Amino acid sequence: MLKNFYIILMLAILCLNSCNTVVKSDPIVSISNEDPRISEKEKYPDSVYDFLAIPKGGKLSAASERALERGYAQGPEWYGEFKTQELKGDFVYEEGVTRRDPSDIILVDSTYYVYYSKAIGKTYGFGTGDPEKKVFPWDKTEVWYASSGDGWTWKEEGLAVGRGDSGSYDDRSVFTPQVMKYQEKYVLVYQTVKAPYNNRVKNQVGMAISDNPEGPFIKLKKPILSPADDGEWLGDEDNRFNVKKQGSFDSHKVHDPTLVYFKDKFYLYYKGERMGEHKTFGGREIKWGVAIADQLEGPYIKSAYNPITNSGHELCVWPYKGGIGALIITDGPERNTIQWSPDGINFEIKSHIKWGPPAAGLDQSVDNNKNPLSVLKWGLTHQYKSRDWQYIKRFDLKHIKSD
Secondary structure (H helix, E strand, O other): HHHHHHHHHHHHHHHHHHHHHHHHHHHHHHOOOOOOEEEOOOOOOOOHHHHHHOOOEEEEOOHHHHHHOOOOOOOOOOOOOEEEEEOOOOOOOOOOEEEEEOOOOEEEEEEEEEEEEEEEOOOOOOOOOOOOOOOOOOOOOEHHEEEEEOEEEEEEEEEEOOOOOOOOOOOOOOEEEEEEEEEEEEEEEEEEEEOOOOOOOOOOEEEEEOOOOOOOOOOOOOOOEEOOOOEOOOOOOOOOOOOOOOOOOOOOOEEEEEEEEOOOEEEEEEEEEEOOEEEEOOOOOOEEEEEOOOOOOOOOOOOOOOOOOOOOOOOOOOOOEEEEEEEEOOOOOOEEEEEEEEEOOEEEEEEOOOOOOOOEEEOOOOOOOOOOHHHHOEEEEEEEOOOOOOOEEEEEEEEEOOO
């Protein structure tokens, strides 16, 4: 009898624990009217609740909690809408030629200069059996430059940085440039690819320096940035999704380099691609990193805080109010946002925009500190006419300060 009593007692305890577990994990119970979401006591000022039309001290939905926590009460200073327009001169569409990925624009003695990727020939993709055929629009590109007196009519001036000799780290493609002027030096950073161009190729970042915006630009002998070496491919098939180990966010590629002199150091921002890249609820797994150097030519040391964004296909950053602003578009859960960081590493969302110009090149001659979006007033972008041909256009910003 005693044994049966203990058995019945144990069953009752197990049943009670089971019932308690179900009740505690039931999402309906946790957010029911009897257990509402209540704001932290007076955490935000009255003006924030009023701006968001949220009753203070009352019940909060999950949406209202997000609005408070993420700062949706910010004004429109960081919000604007973009449009694109056709350019004149050598930047009109030209079939058979790809011009894309414009750098920022620099103003030197009343002349604007921009640097960009240029290539000739159609795109065939992988698997053609001919290693000489272009696999991407940016394959077999080189960095060219153009000048303008007004930002509308552009003259193509010639080659700025060409591909390297056979066997060098940049012998296949040199593309997606960015420019920075520093102490009477003109500095270009850009992506490079070494032949052969296959799915698993790991690109790097190069640098070239000149005393004149028109060159000649002298390349550094070695790349200044490379992908992380902590991933492992699976098998021998040329398939970038087959991996034993994915590694860091930049284990496959380092893209879109952008160099900024900030807090007495050189901050090299870049986009990382991971081996075996997967999809997230925001689309492609794309993030940014930063590598920092004390000297212009490096060494560039990747930040321990990398990755520093959750999204962003191309790089677009600018100094503002002692920090760094960023336009983040196209890929990831935080795409189409404008963000700002006080230290160049920790970025916060300042606005959500409808659309942003891809590969945006900004006018570096603008007073960045006039307002948050002054540097985005106008610039250059690219547009796909087809998979084969892209060309450069102008973008302009309508800064929306009020409805």
